[in-house]
Amino acid sequence: MSMISDRPIQTHMTTIFTAPLIILFALIFLFISLLNHQTQMTVLILLVLGIIAFTKLWSRFAFSKMTIEAKIDTHKIFPEEKITFKITVMNSKLLPVWLQVRVPIDESYFISDTPTCENNFLLWFQKTTFSWSLKAMHRGCFNIGHPHIIVADLFDFFPRQKIWQDTVDVIVYPKIISIRPFSMPEHYFFGIPGAQSPVQDPVYIIGTREYQNFTPAKFIHWKASARYDKLQEKVCEPSVQEKILIVVDVDLFHTHQAKNDFEHMLEAAASMAVYFESKGNAVGFMTNAVIKGGKPGFIPLSRNRQNLSRILETIARMDMIPDSGLLDIFHQHISVLWGINCIFCSYAFDSSIVRMKQFYSRKRIPVKYFVSTTDDTKDENALISNTIQQIDSICL
Numbered sequence: 001m002s003m004i005s006d007r008p009i010q011t012h013m014t015t016i017f018t019a020p021l022i023i024l025f026a027l028i029f030l031f032i033s034l035l036n037h038q039t040q041m042t043v044l045i046l047l048v049l050g051i052i053a054f055t056k057l058w059s060r061f062a063f064s065k066m067t068i069e070a071k072i073d074t075h076k077i078f079p080e081e082k083i084t085f086k087i088t089v090m091n092s093k094l095l096p097v098w099l100q101v102r103v104p105i106d107e108s109y110f111i112s113d114t115p116t117c118e119n120n121f122l123l124w125f126q127k128t129t130f131s132w133s134l135k136a137m138h139r140g141c142f143n144i145g146h147p148h149i150i151v152a153d154l155f156d157f158f159p160r161q162k163i164w165q166d167t168v169d170v171i172v173y174p175k176i177i178s179i180r181p182f183s184m185p186e187h188y189f190f191g192i193p194g195a196q197s198p199v200q201d202p203v204y205i206i207g208t209r210e211y212q213n214f215t216p217a218k219f220i221h222w223k224a225s226a227r228y229d230k231l232q233e234k235v236c237e238p239s240v241q242e243k244i245l246i247v248v249d250v251d252l253f254h255t256h257q258a259k260n261d262f263e264h265m266l267e268a269a270a271s272m273a274v275y276f277e278s279k280g281n282a283v284g285f286m287t288n289a290v291i292k293g294g295k296p297g298f299i300p301l302s303r304n305r306q307n308l309s310r311i312l313e314t315i316a317r318m319d320m321i322p323d324s325g326l327l328d329i330f331h332q333h334i335s336v337l338w339g340i341n342c343i344f345c346s347y348a349f350d351s352s353i354v355r356m357k358q359f360y361s362r363k364r365i366p367v368k369y370f371v372s373t374t375d376d377t378k379d380e381n382a383l384i385s386n387t388i389q390q391i392d393s394i395c396l
Helices: 020-035 039-060 222-228 251-256 259-278 305-316 326-333 351-363 379-385
Strands: 066-072 082-091 097-102 110-112 117-122 126-136 140-144 148-152 160-163 168-172 200-210 232-238 243-248 282-287 289-291 298-302 318-322 340-348 367-373 388-390
16 A cells, blocks of 8 residues: 655634634734733633644644555446445554545546545544445446545544555446347368367367377477376367457547447447357457557457456457557467458448458458448449448347
């Protein structure tokens, strides 16, 4: 836990006796009372000044031996789901303190069921917990914080503040919508489907067995070998075309500032990833968008729940800002092009789709094109435009 150093705050003034001008007048009257031997007035002024000095010293030590812990019940959710954010404060000293916890929350991201500012009074060696239920409004990578912890003396004369510096990140996945089932072309090695194929795909490891002499060394499973103290080799599924690469081109969304269409396309892309993963396909993801947190815009093709979670998180972190060219990303990450089917998503039909169409044709990669709008489709490219679908055509 890290915080900035505590400091006095001037959010409100609970009494006029803490105003510097009043304290100055009190000192002047004390001097006059002493000169005129006004005992009762002197005692009263000394009492007021003593209370001010005592409460200020009290406030200065209010944060000592106090532990503060913030936690959240889950870090990854979908829109409309709720998270519980808790702040626990423990006062491990004899000095009681007045306490206020305020959590600045942007209501465009989260909505709280209760007020995000709460007060309490902590006695000696007492612990209290503040809890908020927050509902996520839309996809994204958000930060809960920074909570403001305010403590003061018993009378709340001299409040002091610390700001929680450690970030509490929440990933809100894109909304999963229903889509109409559609299939992609399938290709098999040697035209032999399924388990009859003589070629194995090292992407799909289904187990291990004792190493055979004729097996290439690249198939040795070193972790399993260390566990069994005997060489083990990977057992892979036969290679069958089940690889779906979903590509989202952010360029035109950024050019047209089509925020709503961008969000709708991301929901559709995430839903397609879920759909093909549920069918047992290996799913990958690629985008040229800026990814919050410096994460890569490419998720390798794989067939497991962890990979789907990575795809959804990458989509959640996407900004509507282009980072680099899709072809560069493609050449950088995709080394084996055989057997990949591609779903290409963009805002509208333009020359970039023509270039990608030519690239996919040279590599013999089957592609389905989805766009947010078909208004810009050119007649001279009808051959290509006829293969393009509007994304709403598959959204239920």
